[in-house]
Amino acid sequence: MPIPAPVLYPPFNIVRLSHVELVVTDLAKSRAFYVDTLGLQVTDETPDTIWLRAMEERGHHCIVLREGETAVARDLGFKVFSEEDLDKAAHFFKSRDLPVEWVERPWQSRTFRTRDPHGIPLEFYARMDRLPPIHQKYELYRGVKPLRIDHFNCFSPNVDESVAFYNEIGFRVTEYTEDEETGRLWAAWTHRKGGVHDLAFTNGRGPRLHHTAFWVPTPLNIIDLLDLMATTGWVSNIERGPGRHGISNAFFLYIRDPDNHRIEIYCSDYQTVDPDLEPIKWDLKDPQRQTLWGAPAPRSWFEEGSLFEGTDIVEPSLAAQPIVAP
Template sequence: MPVPAPNLYPDFNTIRLSHVCLNVKDLAASRKFYTDILGLQVTDEDDSRIYLRAMEERGHHCVILQKSDQPGTVEVMGFKTFDEDDLDRAEAYFKAKGRPTEWVERPYQGRTLLTSDNIGIPLEFYHKMDRLAPIHQKYALYRGVKPLRIDHFNCFTHDVDASVAFYSDFGFRVTEYTEDEDSKKLWAAWLHRKGGVHDMAFTNGTGPRMHHVAFWVPTPLNIIDLLDLMSTTGYVSNIERGPGRHGISNAFFLYVLDPDGHRIEIYCSDYQTVDPDLEPIKWDLKDPQRQTLWGAPAPESWFKHGTTFAGVETKDSALAASPIIAP
């Protein structure tokens, strides 16, 4: 079926994705991976949480590592609104959709609305986050893959059409999508708010689960440097897929797993999508260049492995269509 038309005047204004809270088993092991290997900067830490930001970010954090008795799960995904009044409009919107709403206290954030989407993904919206001094020109701090900013989330959903319709209604715009030619159902879709290819993407499968969180890096050479670093510091088995160039998004990519199995994408070279009337690009599920422009198929783990959201039940997809999978 066709993707829904974008709602250019939504009930509230979401600017972009902001942060994710990942539940982990061993804070020290996770800290080493995210700082020494990936290169994120610690902005605060205690016995239960570590707050991290990337090099171009002025907000206090884009990742929270939280010690948990449910390691390998995701606590919440965060988004920033245009202004403070948007939070009240968001509360009314999600209530009208029958979703739970709650005002929660979050360190380093102002008023924060906790809710969930149509399949149960926990979402929080805020407007104010503590601002930190810029560090993008402090080149002595750059290490690992030199991450500049958080870029997007990708989640498994049991019903891509329903997820796309839900997010389109509050202002997300589809840039690219994959359609199963037999059923005419969506198999995957990429939606944005900030003017890149996506802030949120959905992939068909057992959901809700997080497929990956992605970070933008300066060049493909940074990805090559990361591969060299991981392969010589005990993390070669954490490399899952890539490097390569996606057909969808045109981005250069690498997928790795953190110590708790959370999938991280390192990402660069996609394109601008600011125009509100930009037509989405359609891909066939069986097109080998959809996954990788060079034609290399993804491994089976890439379609099956994901991390659940803490306390959220999953549901299997009824869509039996399958992409091309590496032998």
């Protein structure tokens, strides 16, 4: 399936990804991972919930940790340009026979929940409470020094269908992996904010959340995090990397939180703001696709992910396989 032409005037205007809620089974242990080790900042806290932001973010939260019996991912949050865009977004999803539920969210203006055609839970809002800037309060920087949430990656049972749907609401493809035998998409990277991606899709059993990524200042911050994790009891939570992706050119590290939610630490990708920027094509069997240096990813990276709450999982319609580390 060819990459669809970008929709430059979508039915409503999404600014960027915003936040994600993760259900965790031990809030204290998750706090030790996300706050004490990664260095995210606590903005509010209750006995069963922690709200966090990264160092450059002015919005109240980019990740919500909520304690529960079973570790799952809940809504992927997106910010729209205005209250008018929020109403247009609700109308769009209703017109596609997708659910629209208006909900109360602390520190957010009017918010509705919905799902995409494959069942990924989504949340849209226009305004979030602003907090004072802390990006120059260097005494607060610790861990990997996360600056901002960067993107989500989701397993999709049909990447062509996922790209077609999100293209309709203004997500533009920057890079993609094509299976040469079938001509179908195996993976695609799509953006709203002008980086390589806000939302990517990887072929696999899904929908499931593959990972949430945070942008950091330099590759050296990733090396510092590895040293910290290796000497504070987190060495077994290091899954893949460090390395440099062929796709996106970003320097990366994949780690797992105490409940196996996957987190990517990420920096050094490129700007994609031009509306006529042509997407970059990669062959599924190109060893430099996954890692510019040629190292393949482990099997866990292709098979494991976080379940979305209340979403049925289906097998992928494309059987093509990438190169997998032995």
